[in-house]
Structures are given as structure tokens and as C-alpha cells.
Amino acid sequence: MxxxxxxxxxxxxxxxxxxxxxxxxxxxLALSDDVIARKKSHDMSNEAFELTTRLLRMxxxxxxxxxxxxxxxxxxxxxxxxxxxxxxxxxxDLSLTFELLKQHPKVYGxxxxxxxxxxxxxxxxxxxxxxxxxxSTWNKELFVVEKMLDADARNFHAWNYRRYILATMPxxxxxxSELAYTTRKIExxxxxxxxxxxxxxxxxxxxxxxxxxxxxxxxxxxxxxRNAMYTDPDDQSVWIYHAWLIGNGNYAARLQFExxxxxxxxxxxxxSKWCMESLVRYKRLLIEKHxxxxxxxxxxxxxxxxxxxxxxxxxxxRRRRYDEIAxxxxxxxxxx
Amino acid sequence: xxxxxxxxxxxxxxxxxxLGENKDDLTYHLTAHLRMNAVYWGLTALxxxxxxxxxxxxxxxxxxxxxxxxxxxxxxxxxxxDPHLLPTLSAIQILVIHDALDRIDVPRVTKFILxxxxxxxxxxxxxFGEIDTRFLYSAVNALSLLDQLxxxxxxxxxxxxxxxxxxxxxxxxxxxxxxxxxQVWVCTAALAILDRLDVIDQDTLAWWLAERQLPNGxxxxxxxxxxxxxxxxxxxSSLSVLRKVSWIDADKLTSFILSAQDTENGGxxxxxxxxxxxxxxxxxxxxxxxxxxxxxxxxxxVYCMPANLIESKGLRKGWEALPRKAS
Numbered sequence: 001m002x003x004x005x006x007x008x009x010x011x012x013x014x015x016x017x018x019x020x021x022x023x024x025x026x027x028x029l030a031l032s033d034d035v036i037a038r039k040k041s042h043d044m045s046n047e048a049f050e051l052t053t054r055l056l057r058m059x060x061x062x063x064x065x066x067x068x069x070x071x072x073x074x075x076x077x078x079x080x081x082x083x084x085x086x087x088x089x090x091x092x093d094l095s096l097t098f099e100l101l102k103q104h105p106k107v108y109g110x111x112x113x114x115x116x117x118x119x120x121x122x123x124x125x126x127x128x129x130x131x132x133x134x135x136s137t138w139n140k141e142l143f144v145v146e147k148m149l150d151a152d153a154r155n156f157h158a159w160n161y162r163r164y165i166l167a168t169m170p171x172x173x174x175x176x177s178e179l180a181y182t183t184r185k186i187e188x189x190x191x192x193x194x195x196x197x198x199x200x201x202x203x204x205x206x207x208x209x210x211x212x213x214x215x216x217x218x219x220x221x222x223x224x225x226r227n228a229m230y231t232d233p234d235d236q237s238v239w240i241y242h243a244w245l246i247g248n249g250n251y252a253a254r255l256q257f258e259x260x261x262x263x264x265x266x267x268x269x270x271x272s273k274w275c276m277e278s279l280v281r282y283k284r285l286l287i288e289k290h291x292x293x294x295x296x297x298x299x300x301x302x303x304x305x306x307x308x309x310x311x312x313x314x315x316x317x318r319r320r321r322y323d324e325i326a327x328x329x330x331x332x333x334x335x336x
Numbered sequence: 337x338x339x340x341x342x343x344x345x346x347x348x349x350x351x352x353x354x355l356g357e358n359k360d361d362l363t364y365h366l367t368a369h370l371r372m373n374a375v376y377w378g379l380t381a382l383x384x385x386x387x388x389x390x391x392x393x394x395x396x397x398x399x400x401x402x403x404x405x406x407x408x409x410x411x412x413x414x415x416x417x418d419p420h421l422l423p424t425l426s427a428i429q430i431l432v433i434h435d436a437l438d439r440i441d442v443p444r445v446t447k448f449i450l451x452x453x454x455x456x457x458x459x460x461x462x463x464f465g466e467i468d469t470r471f472l473y474s475a476v477n478a479l480s481l482l483d484q485l486x487x488x489x490x491x492x493x494x495x496x497x498x499x500x501x502x503x504x505x506x507x508x509x510x511x512x513x514x515x516x517x518x519q520v521w522v523c524t525a526a527l528a529i530l531d532r533l534d535v536i537d538q539d540t541l542a543w544w545l546a547e548r549q550l551p552n553g554x555x556x557x558x559x560x561x562x563x564x565x566x567x568x569x570x571x572x573s574s575l576s577v578l579r580k581v582s583w584i585d586a587d588k589l590t591s592f593i594l595s596a597q598d599t600e601n602g603g604x605x606x607x608x609x610x611x612x613x614x615x616x617x618x619x620x621x622x623x624x625x626x627x628x629x630x631x632x633x634x635x636x637x638v639y640c641m642p643a644n645l646i647e648s649k650g651l652r653k654g655w656e657a658l659p660r661k662a663s
Contacts, residue, residue: 002564002606006598025362033367034418059366064418066462067634112466154561156514163512193559197514200503236547236559244503317553317585318546 031055032062039068044076060100061135063109070116083122087133090117094137098144105148111157114141115164129221131170138169153185153192163198175211178202183224190228193237200244220251233265239274246282252290255282275316276307280325287329301333340599341591343624345631349387349618351602352378355614372403372413372423374569378431383433383642384621384633397436400427409444412426420462421452425474429641432481432649446484448473453489457496458510468509469500472590473522477639480651494532497523505540516549517557521570527639528577528653531634538578544581545571553588554607565596565604565616572657573637576626579656586627586658628658 009017035055038048052069055062078086097114104110121137124132142165148158166172179202185195203221206212222245228238246258259282266275283300291297308326312319341521343354355378358364367374375396382390403411403423410419411427421601424445431437445529452460472493479485500507500523506515520541527533548571554563555571568589575581595608596616602618603612625635634643638653646652 001611001615005609006605006609006611017442021362022360025360025365028362028365040416055338060368061366063369063420064412064416067418067462070464112464115466116464133500154558156516160508160510160513191560192368194514197502238503240544240559247503317549318583320582321543321546321580332396 021276028058033060039064044072048072049077050058057100057197058097060104060107063112064112066109070113071119078120083124086122087124087137090121091137093117094140094144101148101153105152105155106132106157108157109160115161118168131323134170141165142169142173149185153189154194156194159194159198160222163201175202175206175209186224186228190231191235191237193240196237196241200241206289215249218245221245222258228267229262232276233272234268236274239278242278244282246285252286252293255286255290258282260285271314273311276311276314280304280307280311283328284325301329304329340594340597343385343594343629343632344597344599344602344637345385345387347599347602348380348597348604348621348624349390350600351387351598351612351615353390358514368414369417370413370446372400372411372426372430375399375431375473376501377614379430379433379503379637380641381614381618381621384618384625386631386633386634388433397434397439400507401439403525404440408448409441410448410574412533418462421449421459421471421474421478422461425478428478429480429639433641433645437482442482442484446482446487449641450487453492456511457492457494459491469497469507469519470509470522471525471638472496473526476526476529479551481649483641485529490530490532494527494530494535497527498535501535501537504544505537505542506544514558515575516542517545517555517567517570520545521574524574524577528638528655529651531653533577536578542575542578542580542583544579545575546580549589551585552583553590553592555584555589562607563592565593565623566592566606566619568639569619569626569637572623572626573640573655576637576655576657577653579654581626581656581658590624590627590629592640593623596620626657628661630661632660634660 031051032055035048035051038051049069049072051063055065057070073089077089081089094114094117097110097117100107100110118141119179121134123133125132145158145162145165148155149162154156166178179199182195182199182202185192186199190336203212203217207214225238225242225245228235229242232238246255253282259279262275262278266272266279269275286294286295287300294300305326308322312322315322338662351458355374376473379388379391379396382388400411402415403413403417405412405419411424412419412654413423426436428440428445431439452462452471454460454467458469459475460467461471466537474495476485476488479488497507500510500513502515504507504515506520508514508516509519513519527535547559548557548567550556550563552563553569554565556563557567557570571584575583595605596604596605596610597603598612601612604617605612606616621632622635622640625632626637634657635641636643636646636652637655637657639646641653643652
């Protein structure tokens, strides 16, 4: 149970609530017993099918009933119908699950059933157009999942479903349009780490397929991130993404440039934890990976230790981590 | 008013005992699909509070066996509900706690579990094919408790987890999914059981986990999300496996968990002032155990079961929680 407030009821309110719940409970148990009995006796009638609809509206988490419904599709409903009728039947279940998702956006069983429906969309409408039904269904799905992400931009069920839809579409949109989608989501809210995550996946694909020039694209990403950092330097989403970018373009000049730029931000926001955390991270990278290009290594080491001491003060819950990093730097430095 | 600076053990024990008495409550029936998990959560919470006998052993075992689905060779969550990997793991855990594994047909359950592994290495929850790293962990945990891990294709299993690894060091539910503390726990614990912690980028993951702590002491499951008591276990258990529990503030988290107790009727909620449930009660109590809260029994963060039991089966891995405080 998440986010349901504990309420103190008056005696009268408690009695009224009990009565209401009692009536609901009686109706629920009667329906549930009926459906389970029909399932056990392998009832594949239309009436049984309608009863599962009613029960699932009351309790969409009852996965055994979704299973029963799927058995009815496979064993009884599909074999009696033409592809066009099967397509319509599944489209009705997609409407039902969309309606349920609007009320219960995080119920696994509803998302799961939606996917099952997609996997059973028949070929057609004609031999010349075997992907016709699928194409129009998948296009609708992309629309549905965007609605779900408009309502809650962090819903991981919806993001997972979105990736699934894009990966299985008969005629997928160009991957660059997904990059544009993440840009829109990020610009609407820089704190949307789900969108940054998706962006990292899309970019990786675009670099691997050569659709985007890796070096040029990383440059552009640094610009996007810089805007976000200046907008809210306390937002960890942006800094985690920045660390990923550095990992992909880890060369001395870039590190030096980012260090200078973050230092400027820190000068404006002298208590910014994430500026300090990132400076330590990137200065350590310079020391570890680019030692040959370093003029004054000692200055970098001293600056890391100074930043870590300050982090310890402004972020006491994580002080042990800062201490361990400082110990690591000191012992690494002594060894050389 | 609703918070306390102490863990109210007798109240929570009574709360767990009372869960089976709510049969005129609609919520009790709407959650029947989670009943087997709930029995495991309640029993484990009782074990950690050192009140294992507060629920009748015989009745518990009879309930578990009433959920056996013979055609499948597996357990459902409730009589007449379909078999699934999640209740099957909970049933095995309950039977191990009560030293009653002899009640089940181990070869058949093993066969059911192994039949759910997909070519990619991940496991489905049942024959309808939903996949998730939670199911992968359930399979690995169950096979390990049944002493049947030698039948698992470890390389294939680990390869799926590897592909779920993200740039932040965490893991998601499927390949491509965003890191989430609960999925981090299932992947980390599965890798611990399979002795493959080398797959994890440990410094990055421990950093990401430490950053789950919010100024109020509670932990969230992903960046820029709200705190919730259940992450106390998922983040802490992962940190225990990485031996980095000291990277967060134990006192502040302890106070946060205690503040989410229902001081009138018992139980722990997701956050202060909300309705308690058995799910947040076990994960709150388990979190406190890992933090060294005085008077509690050690929990094994890999199996989420009493640590001495796991140790006696020779299954203990190299995790490290905070030392138990004297008072």
C-alpha cells in the first residue's frame, strides 16, 4: 500500500464505511467465487468472458483471472473467428486495459495483458498487407504510452512498454525521433532521470549505427547538460548523466574544459555538493588516466583532498564515502 | 503522536497476528494474489523480532500446502489461484524457515522453475511469459535453497543480468530499463548467490545507492523520487553485499523507519502518517536489523531470511551489515 493516509474516523463515519465496504465485499466475493468455479469447470462461454471483465474492473491485480481470460481467447474465441474479428476482439481488450491503466497506472498485470494482446494481433487485413493490423495497433500504442508518460513522466512500466513498442514496431519511426522525444521530456523537466536514461540508450544506438557522429553528438550533449546544470545545480539526474558523457569522451582536453566550467559554477554556488563531487571525480580521472600530460599533479591532489574535506562537512550522511576516497588518493599518491 | 523513538515489537507482533483476522475487510480479499508472499513477509518479520512462534507453525504449513498446484508442480499464492514463480519462492522460504522442505516434491518444483528460463537467460514468472529480473532472482534463490543450483545454466543467467547493467552502475527490470533500487537488489543478490559479484561496477553502484538517502533520512528508489520505507531494505541489502552500509547515515534512516510505525495498531507504513501493511513492516524491520538495531535477530540480505538459518545451510555469502548495538 503506497501513499494511503491513515485516517481517524468518527464512530458514525466508521459504521457507514463498514456498511458500504460490506456491500462491496459481498458483491466482490460472489463474483469472484462464480468466476473461479467457472474456471475450474473450464467454462468458455461468452457469459463467463463477460464476468471476467466485470471482476477485472473490480480487481485488475487478480492475475489468475487475466490468465483465465487468455485461455478463453486461445481455446475458444480465436478459433471461431476471422482475423478481422480477432483483431477487433483484441482491440476491445486494449481499450479495456487503457481504461484500467488510467486508474491503476502501476499494476503489472494490466501492462502484461496489453503486451499479450499485441503478441496475438493476427496477420492481415490481406495477403498484400500482412502488417496492416499490427501497424495501426502499434501506432495507437505509441500514442497511449505517451498519454501515460504525460500523466507520470517517471512511470517505469510505461517507459519499459515504450521501449518494447519501439523495438517491435513493424515500421518503427527513425531512432532520431526518439532522441527528440527525450529532448522534449527533459526540457519539460530537467529532473526526469527516466528521460536522461532513455537518452543514453538511444544515443548509444545512434552512435553504434553511425546515424550520429559520436564526437560531434557528445559535444552537443555537453551543451544541453550545461544548461540543465545552471538551471538547478542540486539536481543529481543531470550530474549522473554528465558523468556518463565524460566516460564516453574521456580525453584530457575535455576533462580540463569541464573542470574549468564546473569550477565557474562552483564559484557562483559555493556550497554546491554536486559541483564538488564532480570536480573530485574528474580531477581523479585526470590524475589516473592522463598523468603524462599533467603539469602540477600535486596541485590536483591537494585540490581533491580539500574538496573532499568540504564535502564531508556539507554532506555528513555520506562522510564515510568521502573519507574512503580521500584515503585512496593519499595512499595512491604515496606509492608513486 | 504517531511516531516513536523505539521499535514497538509487541505491537507489531500483534499486528502480524491480526492480519489473518481481517476477513470482513475488502482489502484482505483484493490482495489474495499476494497471500503467500504476505505469509512469508509476516513470518520473516516475526523471526527478525524473535517471535517466530507467534503464528502457528502447523497452520502455516497447511496453508502453504493448500496452495500446491499439482498439475504444474508449483505453488499459487492462494487456493484456486494459478501457479507462479513468486509464490513458489515464498512457499519454499516458509517451508525452509519451518524446517519442512520434506513436504514438497523437490524434483518437480525444480523442473517448474527451470522450465521458466528463457533463451536470453532471464526467467518468466509463469507460462504466460512476463519477464523480469525479479523472476530471475526468485529462480536463483529457490534453486539455491533447494540445493539444485547445479542444474542452472549460470553463464546464461549471468549474461542477462550483465545486459541489464546501466551507466549509473544499477540494474533494471529488463534489458534497457532504468535502474531501480529493488531491481538492483534482485540482481546484486542473484550475483552474490552465483558468486559473480565481479559483474558489478562496485564503486559506481555503491555511490548511486548512497545517493538514495534524502535529507529526512529516508531512502528513495531512483533519483529525484520520494522516500519510502521499503527501499530501506533494498538499498541497505545491496550496500551490505557491497560492504558499504557505512556510506549512508544509519541514525537518520533508523529514525525515519521508526517514524513510519503505526503506534496505535502496529505495523509500519511507506512513510509517516500512512496506512501500514505487512510488506512495509518486513522491509522496515529488516532494514533496522541491517542497521544493527538493538534486540533484533540478524537478517541475511541476500536471501531475506534469518541469517543463522542461511548460515546453517552453508549458504552465507560475504555480506556485511552494521554490528548489533547493545541498547
